Amino acid sequence: MEIKAKLKDGIVSVKAMAKHPMLTYDVAKKQGVEANFITHINASVNNKVVLDMSTSQFLSKNPIFKFSFKGAAVGDTITMTWVDLSGATETTDSVIK
């Protein structure tokens, strides 16, 4: 996952991109494979949850998304994790700038 987190005026803005095919049920059926897409993404800073997102097959392939939160400082580490339909998961850390 690529993560860019910046603090400005007390709010941290994050732009993240997960690498995932986000294969929908329709397309998977046509290809004769199992559908697989990210079902949950979360992020935390200093053990506090800052993103808690349940997702579907309808986010774009290699989904890019932006979110914001308060209560963190420059130098804090943000840890993001996604889980997909097959149970696979990926975790990435990044430092807030």
Place this chain on the structure above:
Amino acid sequence: MERRKFLGFGIFAAAAAFIPANLSAEDYRKTKPDAWTAHTVEDAIAKLYGTNKTIEQGVTLTAPDVAANGGAVPVDFSSEIAAKSVAVFQNANPESAVCVFTLNENSVIDYSIKMKMKQSGTITIVVEGRDGKLYSAKKAINVALGGCEG
């Protein structure tokens, strides 16, 4: 069925590993499974929140009038409402629910996502206020090239 059960354990284990038990981390896919298979927006909202009556104010939704690529439609939304969750729906795909964000005291409702739309349709954002009411905003989008890759 078995795979789903196994999946449940897998996700639970992953969640337990990364999120301490005293933090809120809601997986709406597990707690409200029917919301994700609903075929209409009204049905999906009702399955997720118990009602589909919303007040159309307080939510800002920005999306293009025409999306050249239905595979990656940029949708931005924000709100100042003190809320518990925010959900995104559309009526352009076989199922209506796109994603749900669970909020806490540090959350700022200012999100941007890229989503798929199979054909032209309307995006609906629903904000679940802490006051127990649902607020929403809608936008119709013309999709030039359908984006479910088929």
